[in-house]
């Protein structure tokens with residue numbers, strides 16, 4: 001009997017050694033402001049295949065910015081198919097992808113008729129300022145001053161609520177749908193999950209707290225919708241369908257992919273892109289921060305398990321709310337215009353052929369020769385919140401060249417980051433020792449050196465810069481046990497980082513910053 005048991009044991013061991021354990025992977029959808037991507041990560045947190053598609057930016061009027069919601073879904077589906085094809089060419093099987101995570105541009109607002117599943121308007125993008133007048137009126141309403149203490153976000157054109165209210169006031173089809181009780185509202189995470197699950201048929205209608213915290217409808221402490229907020233905005237939830245708020249990691253709530261080559265694979269993680277970048281940069285402990293230089297630029301600092309309301313012009317947001325863990329919060333400094341100012345030099349002023357050429361142009365000069373560019377195309381966000389500012393160039397002389405303007409453009413994001421970092425120190429009580437960076441614009445060494453000189457602490461850039469996508473993969477992977485705990489990420493993406501060290505004196509830093517602050521004060525009131 002004992003011999004038989006031994007034989008059985010030997011056979012089992014032999015079978016395990018003969019059939020190699022198939023390597024598993026996690027997929028990540030990164031739906032940004034200018035492009036969609038799909039990446040496939042291995043257990044070491046390395047991307048092994050990816051595809052990216054840029055989609056149309058629609059600017060119908062000055063200050064307006066829209067996306068086609070169907071084009072967004074289409075671009076995501078194409079990215080999945082193309083990345084998986086690349087992955088399979090490497091000899092892997094699509095079936096080895098255990099789960100998919102989603103990360104997305106936040107605040108961007110989609111409305112659709114829940115009976116048809118059809119969008120009723122283009123998505124209004126987070127940068128859009130059309131609701132400026134509406135926001136001014138809301139600010140006069142009794143109780144306006146109390147909103148941020150509930151939801152963490154200041155009343156402005158930035159959160160989704162201003163976009164939704166504008167649509168309800170100005171687009172008859174949206175108003176009609178609301179009156180009939182059929183209006184569905186969603187940020188891009190909700191829209192994508194809904195469509196990727198096949199839309200109306202399955203009607204998976206959810207959002208995670210890091211996205212819901214950008215609407216102005218969610219109470220930060222309870223992570224559920226606040227009656228006080230909805231009442232303030234006079235929204236009737238018997239007519240307006242709001243997505244159910246579920247954890248950022250959930251094994252069931254996000255459903256599974258109804259189309260693409262990954263049909264049937266479950267979606268188990270979801271994070272707003274800035275929260276995802278904090279996760280991808282391993283910002284798991286209070287006091288850790290990252291700055292992401294994408295279309296806009298967003299500095300997030302982990303502040304732990306309790307939300308702190310800013311008194312210095314920052315936002316409070318949900319960092320992540322993982323499966324079987326307590327939620328973590330972050331203080332955030334949001335800059336509306338960062339990489340988009342480089343696109344402006346490229347597409348509108350035709351100074352450069354591609355974003356990558358901006359450093360070269362800026363390096364044709366030693367400094368900005370007194371030129372300061374307040375790139376307030378959408379007003380100025382944190383920490384200033386000046387909604388009637390517009391892009392303003394100061395200090396032009398007959399000496400000024402394209403190079404000076406390019407340099408001043410790069411500097412604008414760095415100055416605003418310095419202002420945010422100062423505010424962050426006051427609000428959080430943490431003294432940041434170094435700044436982790438990512439996002440498209442961090443590819444510019446000149447920008448990162450300028451940033452470092454202006455804040456006076458080292459700037460650390462990882463070699464793998466797809467940290468946003470990694471964050472969503474982490475949310476999805478933790479949920480299905482692909483990764484077991486946050487400790488597993490200690491060594492992920494820690495090789496080959498670049499460190500920028502300060503090269504200017506505190507005196508020079510302060511002089512340059514004072515000139516920026518003067519420019520900020522002088523650009524007030526232009527769009528009033």
Ligand SMILES: Nc1ncnc2c1ncn2[C@@H]1O[C@H](COP(=O)(O)OP(=O)(O)O)[C@@H](O)[C@H]1O
Pocket residue numbers: 032033034035293294295296338339340341342343355356357358359439440441442443444
């Ligand atoms: N080498 C570079 N130098 C400066 N800016 C760059 C560079 N490469 C990309 N960018 C800027 O980065 C932005 C895209 O970054 P990305 O992180 O992909 O943004 P998003 O997620 O918002 O779409 C673009 O606005 C582009 O102008």
Ligand SMILES: O=P(O)(O)OC[C@H](O)CO
Pocket residue numbers: 032033034104105106107126272273274294295296297
């Ligand atoms: O597209 P990004 O990376 O600039 O991020 C957009 C933000 O989520 C807007 O709040």
